[in-house]
Amino acid sequence: MSQRQRFFMMIAICLGAFLSHFTAGIVNVSLPQFTYIFQTELAIAQWITTGYLLVIASLLPFMGKLGDRYGHRVLHNYGFLLFTVSSVLVAFSTTVTMLLVLRIMQAIGAAMFQATNIALIAILLPKEMRGRAMGIMSTAVALGGMTGPIAGGMIASWLSWEWLFLIHVPVAILATGLAFRYIPSLEQTRETRSLDLVGAGLFMLLVSLVITAISNGNGWGWASEGILILFGGVLVLAWAFVWWERGQSVPFLPMAVFRRSAVSSGLFISFTSFVLANLELVVLPFYLLDQAHVSPLTAGYMMTAYPLLLALTGPFSGWVSDRYRVRPLIFAGLGAMGAGMTVLAIWLEALSTVEIIAVLALTGAGMGLIASPNNSYIMRHVPMEHAGAIGGMIALTRNAGMVVGAALGLGMMNGDSSQAAHPTIDAYRVVFAAGALICLSGLLVWWYAGRLERKKKRGTEVEKA
Structure with a gap:
């Protein structure tokens, strides 16, 4: 080409x-x-x-x-x-x-x-x-x-x-x-095996119910009858999907690929990073308008710090990941996002406008260090015949993470009802503290996955020797 x-x-x-x-x-x-x-x-x-x-x-x-x-x-x-x-x-x-x-x-x-x-x-x-x-x-x-x-x-x-x-x-x-x-037409060898339509249907219904429940949890109330019914349906569909897939010679999702720690941990990091990003991007404007008393226009300008730094660091981190190790980049990205969340959780009300912009920039830079290296890292460990299925899963973790981040942020900020008029400063701090803990879980998963990768590599070297 x-x-x-x-x-x-x-x-x-x-x-x-x-x-x-x-x-x-x-x-x-x-x-x-x-x-x-x-x-x-x-x-x-x-x-x-x-x-x-x-x-x-x-x-x-x-x-x-x-x-x-x-x-x-x-x-x-x-x-x-x-x-x-x-x-x-x-x-x-x-x-x-x-x-x-x-x-x-x-x-x-x-x-x-x-x-x-x-x-x-x-x-x-x-x-x-x-x-x-x-x-x-x-x-x-x-x-x-x-x-x-x-x-x-x-x-x-x-x-x-x-x-x-x-x-x-x-x-x-x-x-x-x-x-x-x-876009050239020369691609992978196409699959000739039958498509698991039942598994596909069950998985689509499962995702639809999860997204619907999370999207409406704040409005309906997380303990409401409707939400409990939806989550009950999620459990039933999840069981049915796993049961069906175990009996298929060619399952809808390539479960063997998900057993690779690089793929499963990478998808988890993708989901976690978008939860963190959307949690901050959805909640922080409320704080700026209600507590910091800045104008909507000023708040809009301040929020552009996140995508601006993401736009700057994304291509650079992708270029670095093509030449050097990926794992330290993602560690650094998660660390940057976690540091931003921690600063907001501890010193939120004491931060000046410039300092809030700096935190948003830090979070955007962290996301830029994660997104492209992580996607590239996942796809390196995926057989080309499953590139589409795993590429779709990467996109799903992105969309699901955004929905969960928004729902989690708004739910914790407003309690059980989305009608709360003026959340307290403590409510905002709790949201960002939760974000810091989520980021810590991501760091632990990424560390453990790296340990498994090193152990597997040493085992392969011993076998060759």
Whole structure:
């Protein structure tokens, strides 16, 4: 593959990573407006955002598995096409039902290219370039998540609601054209074995129930009948999924791959890091507005320190991980995130505006040190025939971590009800202390996984000797 082809291939992949997260948050500010436009309740309008995220999260591993079977390029590029067409059509919705159906189609397209982008990088780029490429893609994810709500606020103030779904269409058309033109079709040998549709269905239902329960826990109350029923369903589905998979010669998820400590610990670190990041990003604005009494505009500027440092450190850490050891980078990233959480837990009310920006920058830099090296590290230990399935699982841990981080932060800040008007300073400190403890658990898991890796390596060397 020529340098030119790699360059435009990466642009296409990164535009997809950007757009899928950009479109997730662009609608949030305008949800109350949709209740008036379509004469519906807010509980239904919220599914414009919740349904989009839920469909993506539940389909990611399945789409990755389809990529292993039919080709990652096929899934990725036709996902772009579906996403682009549905983005246009959703702007012409005349009822809320029509809007939700087309939004689900948009989410299916987004899941198709989210689930396969990491696999494409792992398969098509040389080993010495993968970490940097994944770092650049992590930057695109961060920028999409940051700019979506900002663009949504501007559109809500100045333009009609249709532009929420049309604003990104020119970029989506460009990305689709680049993907079909520059992503090569030469990939892995495709699977010919049957696809475990029952296992896939059980896993999708399991993920859907978990995300639904966590998303609604604060609003319904964690001890409410509805939440208890959902978690009961989670336990039943988890048991059914494990029971079914044990009896399959070719299970939906490659369980043998998950037994590799590098893969299982890497997925845990991916989930943990996004829990930590979203916990801070969701809770800290409340503190800035309610306790520090800064303006919304100032708070918005302050919060950009996180994605800015992530954007700067992500490609650099990816480049370093291509040439040197990965594990110290991830240790340093977790340490930086944990240090930020600890500072907020102990000295929150004493921090100046500049110091809070510095903490956000530290957390963003820590995330930048983790994301791309960790993704690259996981994929190094995955057979290419399972690249799509594990790539989908990486994307799932990212989305699930964001949901859990937001739910955990808001739940601890507001107690059992999301209606608490003014959380106390102690409530904020408890949230960040919990974040520090979560980070400590991540460090311990990563240390133990490294110990297992060294032990396995020594055993292999002894056998060779």
